[in-house]
Amino acid sequence: MVFNFIGKKVRLSRILRSGRAVVFAFDHGVEHGPKDFPSEHIDPKVILRKVVDAGVDAVMLLPGMAYLTHDVWANKTALIVKVTSKTNLRPEDQRMLQSVFGYVEDAIALGADAVAATVYWGSQYEDTMLSMWFSVREAAERYGLPCLQLAYPRGPAIKNMYDVEVVKYGVRAAIESGADLIKTYYTGSRETFAEVVRVAAGVPVLMSGGPAREKPMDFLVDVKNVVEAGASGVVVGRNVFQHKNPSGMIKAIMAIVHDNKEPEDVIKYVE
Numbered sequence: 404m405v406f407n408f409i410g411k412k413v414r415l416s417r418i419l420r421s422g423r424a425v426v427f428a429f430d431h432g433v434e435h436g437p438k439d440f441p442s443e444h445i446d447p448k449v450i451l452r453k454v455v456d457a458g459v460d461a462v463m464l465l466p467g468m469a470y471l472t473h474d475v476w477a478n479k480t481a482l483i484v485k486v487t488s489k490t491n492l493r494p495e496d497q498r499m500l501q502s503v504f505g506y507v508e509d510a511i512a513l514g515a516d517a518v519a520a521t522v523y524w525g526s527q528y529e530d531t532m533l534s535m536w537f538s539v540r541e542a543a544e545r546y547g548l549p550c551l552q553l554a555y556p557r558g559p560a561i562k563n564m565y566d567v568e569v570v571k572y573g574v575r576a577a578i579e580s581g582a583d584l585i586k587t588y589y590t591g592s593r594e595t596f597a598e599v600v601r602v603a604a605g606v607p608v609l610m611s612g613g614p615a616r617e618k619p620m621d622f623l624v625d626v627k628n629v630v631e632a633g634a635s636g637v638v639v640g641r642n643v644f645q646h647k648n649p650s651g652m653i654k655a656i657m658a659i660v661h662d663n664k665e666p667e668d669v670i671k672y673v674e
């Protein structure tokens with residue numbers, strides 16, 4: 404009997420409800436520092452409570468944050484524990500490297516439904532991140548834990564990390580490296596993102612939110628475009644926690660992703 408196969412299936416179904424998911428990314432405290440958060444959200448429990456109460460499918464947290472906020476997310480939403488990260492306090496030339504930021508065993512101990520790790524495809528440290536990726540994947544496989552790969556094309560030879568060809572390259576490398584779920588950059592249109600989804604060959608693709616858009620409507624249109632392109636949803640942080648109404652933004656995104664609503668019909672939640 405292959406127990407871990409079933410475990411992976413069961414855990415994935417807790418994240419991808421009817422094949423789609425809205426995931427709240429909340430690892431910015433390390434990736435960008437506390438400056439990323441408006442003052443009212445500097446207490447992580449405040450923003451997490453708003454997002455969980457708004458019904459998000461999953462939250463993606465670093466291990467220490469999952470521990471500190473367990474009373475907010477436990478038994479209310481799925482948990483993805485990210486086990487790589489890096490700070491922008493590093494010297495410039497070391498920011499193309501994500502480092503170990505926890506272990507699969509931490510994710511299991513915390514009750515996670517999946518583990519996440521970043522690979523900057525094209526980085527001068529790609530080989531280091533690949534070793535990390537495969538050791539995370541090997542441990543996760545043993546425990547029946549799905550692996551979300553943040554497949555980010557980023558490196559000295561990459562002029563535009565949102566270019567459809569480099570995003571497709573990162574997604575192809577992600578499926579070849581055994582990702583169960585892929586998070587990658589939006590390529591700017593439904594047509595180009597449909598090409599990205601095709602390259603994923605059936606592995607669920609989630610759009611990475613990116614910097615907060617000037618107008619929330621623009622972000623909601625992006626979300627609509629990616630689900631219409633065949634993607635499985637979004638992993639979003641700044642476009643939610645930097646908005647004055649995070650709960651409304653989650654409700655609007657959930658309605659587009661799970662109920663196929665139009666941005667025009669859901670913008671009322673955020674105004």
Ligand SMILES: O=P(O)(O)OC[C@H]1O[C@](O)(COP(=O)(O)O)[C@@H](O)[C@@H]1O
Nearest residue numbers: 428430431434612613614639640641
């Ligand atoms: O790589 P960048 O551009 O610094 O952004 C990193 C952040 O973006 C994410 O990948 C997605 O979050 P956003 O929706 O805020 O872009 C986070 O997980 C991460 O903290």
